[in-house]
Amino acid sequence: MNSMITLIVPLLLFFFSSLLFGDITGVESSKHHHHHQQHQRNLYGSAKLFVFGNSNVDTGNLPKNQSEAWAVPYGITYPGTPSGRYCDGRVSTDYLAKFLRIKSPIPYKLKDHAGHEQLQYGMNFAYGGTGVFDTVYIKGLDMTYQISVFEKLIGDIYSPSDLSSSVALVSIAGNDYFTYISDNGYNLGIFQFVRRVINQIEVNLKRIHALGVKKVAVPSLQPLGCLPMYTRGSSYQKCNDIINALTIIHNNALEKVVAKLNKETKNSPFIVLDYYKGFLAVLNNKGENPGITNFKSLYEPCCGGKGYCGTLDENGGKNYTLCDDPSSAFFWDEFHPTQEGWKAVYSVLTNNLKALLI
Ligand SMILES: *[C@@H]1O[C@H](CO)[C@@H](O)[C@H](O)[C@H]1NC(C)=O
Ligand SMILES: *[C@@H]1O[C@H](CO)[C@@H](O)[C@H](O)[C@H]1NC(C)=O
Numbered sequence: 001m002n003s004m005i006t007l008i009v010p011l012l013l014f015f016f017s018s019l020l021f022g023d024i025t026g027v028e029s030s031k032h033h034h035h036h037q038q039h040q041r042n043l044y045g046s047a048k049l050f051v052f053g054n055s056n057v058d059t060g061n062l063p064k065n066q067s068e069a070w071a072v073p074y075g076i077t078y079p080g081t082p083s084g085r086y087c088d089g090r091v092s093t094d095y096l097a098k099f100l101r102i103k104s105p106i107p108y109k110l111k112d113h114a115g116h117e118q119l120q121y122g123m124n125f126a127y128g129g130t131g132v133f134d135t136v137y138i139k140g141l142d143m144t145y146q147i148s149v150f151e152k153l154i155g156d157i158y159s160p161s162d163l164s165s166s167v168a169l170v171s172i173a174g175n176d177y178f179t180y181i182s183d184n185g186y187n188l189g190i191f192q193f194v195r196r197v198i199n200q201i202e203v204n205l206k207r208i209h210a211l212g213v214k215k216v217a218v219p220s221l222q223p224l225g226c227l228p229m230y231t232r233g234s235s236y237q238k239c240n241d242i243i244n245a246l247t248i249i250h251n252n253a254l255e256k257v258v259a260k261l262n263k264e265t266k267n268s269p270f271i272v273l274d275y276y277k278g279f280l281a282v283l284n285n286k287g288e289n290p291g292i293t294n295f296k297s298l299y300e301p302c303c304g305g306k307g308y309c310g311t312l313d314e315n316g317g318k319n320y321t322l323c324d325d326p327s328s329a330f331f332w333d334e335f336h337p338t339q340e341g342w343k344a345v346y347s348v349l350t351n352n353l354k355a356l357l358i
Pocket of ligand 2: 306307308311312313314319
């Protein structure tokens with residue numbers, strides 16, 4: 001592994017700098033898409049939100065026996081008991097819905113028990129553990145599948161005109177990279193794999209838009225090397241630069257593909273939500289920016305310790321520790337921010353989110 005790393009670091013840096021350099025024009029041009037505004041409606045309060053992706057956005061679709069997010073202490077802050085969210089409380093879906101001034105859309109799993117009121121904010125098709133492709137965690141519920149489930153509801157629960165004021169949130173790809181690394185190690189093949197992931201994302205984004213969704217928001221990958229699963233090795237002191245370099249390569253390619261799709265489409269419907277920047281703004285804040293929450297624990301998760309959050313030991317006791325105040329920690333478990341963490345990230349992204357409204 002070590003010799004592989006010494007081989008890969010210079011290569012990554014090379015790719016990384018050429019991508020960064022090559023990307024400057026792409027990023028700039030995506031800022032010049034404001035001239036179509038006047039034709040579009042402000043979505044505040046009337047939007048439907050359709051959600052695709054993984055545990056950053058799942059609000060309860062996974063079955064109770066297949067997810068630790070249905071175990072105590074998940075959900076202790078909100079709603080008070082486990083709700084299938086991989087968090088102590090609200091996740092990114094809830095904050096995006098709040099920004100749009102609607103209720104968080106109901107999980108697909110609950111649709112048969114939902115009345116008109118509950119269906120009017122859209123629907124959440126996401127499953128924790130999923131990716132663009134099958135992952136080590138879950139097979140058969142990937143993003144392509146999730147979009148097919150949505151497609152079947154059009155003309156049934158949702159009319160095409162319902163979609164005229166709709167937004168999609170598409171949170172993807174972290175689990176694809178965890179899967180690649182777990183199956184193959186961290187080797188040069190990963191560059192080709194990024195290409196495959198990005199190509200499939202392009203297909204999926206186009207498909208969601210072609211189904212009638214007006215705005216499609218795609219988060220960039222958060223700095224994966226800063227997740228507690230990767231900072232654990234340094235006693236939660238520092239991020240893993242190699243994993244972050246991979247994240248940057250993915251994000252640069254994502255920016256490019258989104259800029260290209262916007263060029264090919266009227267009204268620039270595709271928007272990258274810059275989670276990478278948002279997470280780092282919060283994690284690098286040393287208290288000098290009063291607008292950003294100053295967390296006591298940055299990299300060490302509130303719930304975990306030597307074991308894993310929500311798991312039990314042989315005797316049925318807790319196999320994890322829990323911090324006193326989840327709102328003092330940015331991360332909740334090995335992979336996911338706390339509610340306070342998501343709230344801080346979304347407050348950093350306010351200007352970025354405004355692109356969804358016009
Ligand atoms: C979870 O429960 C469902 C239905 O109750 C059952 O069909 C399934 O096999 C269970 N899965 C696991 C992993 O226990
Ligand atoms: C509890 O956590 C420890 C430390 O991660 C692990 O080695 C052990 O296998 C866990 N026990 C159970 C029953 O999962």
